[in-house]
Amino acid sequence: KVEKIIHNIRSAGPGKLQVISDFDMTLTRFAYNGNRCPTTHSKILFNILIYIYIKKNKIGHYYPIEIDDTRSVEEKTPLMVEWWTKAHNLLVEQQIGKDQLAEAVRESNAMLREGYQGFFDLLKHHSIPLLIFSAGVGDILEEVIRHNGVFHPNVRVFSNYMEYNEKGVLCAFKEPLIHTFNKKESALLNPDMFGQLQDRPNILLLGDSLGDLTMADGIQNAQNILRIGYLNDKVEERRSAYVDSYDIVLEKDETLEVPNAILNYITEGK
Numbered sequence: 001k002v003e004k005i006i007h008n009i010r011s012a013g014p015g016k017l018q019v020i021s022d023f024d025m026t027l028t029r030f031a032y033n034g035n036r037c038p039t040t041h042s043k044i045l046f047n048i049l050i051y052i053y054i055k056k057n058k059i060g061h062y063y064p065i066e067i068d069d070t071r072s073v074e075e076k077t078p079l080m081v082e083w084w085t086k087a088h089n090l091l092v093e094q095q096i097g098k099d100q101l102a103e104a105v106r107e108s109n110a111m112l113r114e115g116y117q118g119f120f121d122l123l124k125h126h127s128i129p130l131l132i133f134s135a136g137v138g139d140i141l142e143e144v145i146r147h148n149g150v151f152h153p154n155v156r157v158f159s160n161y162m163e164y165n166e167k168g169v170l171c172a173f174k175e176p177l178i179h180t181f182n183k184k185e186s187a188l189l190n191p192d193m194f195g196q197l198q199d200r201p202n203i204l205l206l207g208d209s210l211g212d213l214t215m216a217d218g219i220q221n222a223q224n225i226l227r228i229g230y231l232n233d234k235v236e237e238r239r240s241a242y243v244d245s246y247d248i249v250l251e252k253d254e255t256l257e258v259p260n261a262i263l264n265y266i267t268e269g270k
């Protein structure tokens with residue numbers, strides 16, 4: 001099945017392809033030297049507010065629920081909304097200044113996956129749109145890719161964005177709230193954007209959760225979708241659900257080697 005999809009995408013050429021990707025723990029590393037890397041939510045909380053992060057972000061409570069594949073999306077959704085809302089309120093309470101964000105990213109150990117430069121540069125070279133759907137914090141995400149020199153013009157981000165008051169202090173998060181299980185709604189809220197991509201019916205989708213599988217649902221007329229899933233955590237327990245849902249499953253792989261090899265093959269000689 002994978003060979004057939006790759007063959008079809010290659011035959012149609014890069015002009016018919018778009019890449020849709022999750023960000024935290026898909027384009028960024030899950031772990032480095034045995035330690036978990038921060039998500040965009042935790043990057044600011046971790047760097048500016050380390051105490052509050054550990055005490056209040058409640059990752060130990062909510063994260064196991066997020067990745068528990070025995071619970072339904074319907075059961076998990078209200079708990080995810082609760083987690084995200086608490087985190088956003090917590091950030092708003094801290095009166096974070098716009099200028100603190102760049103500093104927080106510089107000082108954090110935010111790491112894109114190995115091979116990121118080749119990935120972003122190849123997509124830019126072939127003018128292949130890269131749509132990043134993230135339930136993290138868009139402002140931080142953009143800072144991370146800018147800091148790494150890969151925020152190219154073909155990159156579009158759909159995420160949770162901060163709102164600042166006239167003093168440049170965070171005062172709210174823009175609606176709608178995006179969490180792990182409602183990403184496809186971003187696509188539905190941006191019909192113009194996705195309308196422009198109708199002539200690119202082939203999709204390479206990268207994700208790390210089962211919720212990421214719906215990211216391409218807003219694309220009408222999709223013809224060939226190759227879904228690559230990063231299985232970062234609780235590998236044994238979650239393998240069968242991932243293998244049933246993704247076309248390729250990468251276990252504890254901190255690189256973009258496989259997507260890069262596929263993209264190189266698809267665009268070879270074009």
Ligand SMILES: Nc1ccn([C@@H]2O[C@H](COP(=O)(O)O)[C@@H](O)[C@H]2O)c(=O)n1
Binds near residue numbers: 041083
């Ligand atoms: N308060 C929170 C809420 C969520 N997270 C994690 O951030 C990840 C962001 O999502 P992506 O769509 O970019 O993968 C999500 O999977 C949560 O685990 C957090 O750290 N703190």
